[in-house]
Amino acid sequence: MGTLGKIARRTFLIGTGLVAGGLAVGYYYYHRPYPNPLEGELEDGEVTFNPYVKISPDNTITLVAPRAEMGQGVSTTLAALVAEELDVRLDQVIVEHGPAGHAYANTTMLEEGVPFPHFDESTIAELMRSGMAVAGKFLGLQGTGGSTSIVDGYYKMRQAGAAAREVMKLAAAKRLGVEPGTLWTADGAITDPASGKIFTYGELAAEAAALAPPSEIRLREKADWKILGKPQKRIDMRAKVTGAPIFGIDVRLPEMLFATLRMNPYRGGPIVGLEASAAEKMRGVVKVIRLETSIANGFAVIADNTWRAFQAADAVQAEWGKGAYPPDDAGIFDALDEALKSGEASYGRDDGNVERAFADAPRERIVEAEYRVPYLAHATMEPMNATARLKDGRLDIWAPNQMPTLVRQLAAKAVGIETENCFVHTTYLGGGFGRRGDVDYAIYAALVAKETDGRPVQVTWTREEDTQQDMYRPAAVGRFRARLGDDGLPVAVDMRIAAPSIIASILPRYFPSLSPVGPDKSITDGSANQPYVIANYRVGGVKAPVAIPVGFWRSVGNSFNGFFHEGFLDEIAVAGKLDPLDMRRKLMAAYPTAVNVVDKVAAMSRWGETLPAGTAKGFAFTLSFGTWVAQVVQVTDVGGRVRIEKVWCAADPGQVMDPAIFEAQMMSGIVYGLSSAIGEEITFADGAVQQSNFHDYGPMRMFQCPQIEVGLLETAHRMGGAGEPGTPPAIAALANAVHALTGKRIRSMPLSKEVEFV
């Protein structure tokens, strides 16, 4: 902690200087602890200017977008950040994910992990954020998560484009004997207006790469942007509508074998017995191997065809030892309830004096409720998979993953080689949603590759395995109370939430020697950090000791706290006889950005208009990942069943780099949230997960999908993310709409346990 503290103080000034001035002050010089990962993999004649730009003599311009493209459009928008300053068109560049490298560390991901709400801009909060940013740089974790990619790339990728452009101008100026400031750049070429001479970047690249960029480069003003802020054609769209082989599961290599695995369904339990002789005799089967790791234990079948591997895996007789958690939902929720009742809480928020506020509260002024949510699976459309080849001491991993440097480190360790001899090729991801922030699939593939004598092997999970070996969104329970004032507004809100800790689950999987300490703020994310002003306002989180593997699921703690907090506020409004939207507006009056999105969604949805019988609306607001989001869901009664008709969403992330992609992310987040609310649930019986495939873990289908209208605002003065913030309010707004329609207050998910959706 001492080191971190020192680093934090040192970089505070750097951080402020960068943000305030928007200047690239010798950026690549003092940010140079890590080498440019592109140096080692240039094509003949190609040169690289920094980790984000490569140019070859024929003017092939390659931009590196070093974040997982899992559908969120990040490769297009990151490339746009570079292209804007480099003065190239998006349709004239190649965009690659690039190699794993500490140079691509995501410092924002850790920065946003500080225990301060997004709107807290106090010195201590900012100091902690810059300290975490440096820690992130120090750890060099290249990761995609926390809706941070664009915020993280906003300065550094534009600076990368600008630095390359400027050295190109210097090279042209030298050739022509003119001042660089007189030259124009556009479409990957430099024009000298005096002589009419034109050079492509490719012609100048080799000379330019040898030059140092000017010490100060001013980034373009927003008003001068040609690409940013405007909807772009996605760079991955053509491949995706033509069925191109771009996913992990599409990797094909000479001599490649195909494998699958079965891990102990009693999560974390050992292998007691394994009988594979029948399986090993089956057509195409190469061998059956044991996989024993700190993540899970099981076996893999290596064959010459994935289906043959699946068939043989069915023929293996395994005896499994039990897991160290209650075997069924009753026991699991007892453990959660016990933690809620008597566990030690950590308070993410404690304003005023809640105990005193309730001590003398008249009974009729108190609202109380208990909420709960189940475990959830990610259910990415592309099942977990990875391809690995271990040959001559070099390990190559092709994997759709969100954490390439972690894959590199842990896969190398698993097969006993040095990290630098492991090469990670990040493919497109057929969905991520946080699941591929875990790296179990890559470690298993590396272990399987140890057994194939240098031949590459693709390890594909069945959907059943994907569903039953997920790192789930944790189940959670909450107990809430409020005291209403004479005007119906709450004068005190007290929330206590218990859930298994994600970080306490992840660390031992990958770093068994580390033991997680301290509170896990994700347990109260979405409840403890919302921009409401309530005189006495306390939110406590308790870590529940249930050893079922949990992980990051789109919007993480916000995915249940959005429901808890906004569901409960809706109850308060009903009890206080207040309009739920108007009540939020009053409680958030101190935060203009919040009021702006509330007003916007009210106007979009014509909140307050008289609705026909059998139609109702629900409202919710959640600030998550730096983006302020208000939503209204409209539902209708269809013969006693509920149809989700329409969703209106107003979002303010401060700045929108691509409105079409941002809107698509809001829609995506909304559907993901609604999908969970209308029918997703992972349950346990006899120690194992009961669901196995899409027939019993049923995501939303086309006929259930509402119309969605998104409105964007840019009034917040700090930038927020896109991938996750759409999810939390959708779940709560639907529950509130169902209450408005049916009078039924449903306090547990999925809602389909009590109403039927059509």
Added chain:
Amino acid sequence: MKLNVNGRDHEIEVEPEMPLLWVLRDELSILGPKFGCGIAQCGACTVFLDGEPVRSCSVTVGEISGAVTTIEGLMPDGRMHPVQQAWLDEQVAQCGYCQAGQIMTAVALLEAIPNPTDEDIDNAMSGNLCRCGTYPRIRAAIRRAASANAGA
């Protein structure tokens, strides 16, 4: 065993009970059809069998006598099919993994019903799952392709 895919004959030596999907992907490296569930619940593996959409994960290669068309066969002359063009124009795909199957199902829908109602679209498309929530843009793309049809 002979198998005709996208107008080309292939000689394959596999068990007749192997699902078509795995013959395409692992034997022939035709990778457009995706593995999603293996039980005909998600539609990611949708291909045409003699012009009719089927879930290739749940049809065994032994039961096939006709010609198979995968998404790779939608553009024999290299030009995009109008449905693919509509997908491009509406910028439908996010992760993209389900989209080959979505497009195949939409092509079949528009061949059967050139001007589908919203209900027709819901009925035809509800067997194809998407986890990224592209459904609203899929609807828009189908309507766009339908009106392009009508205009042509």
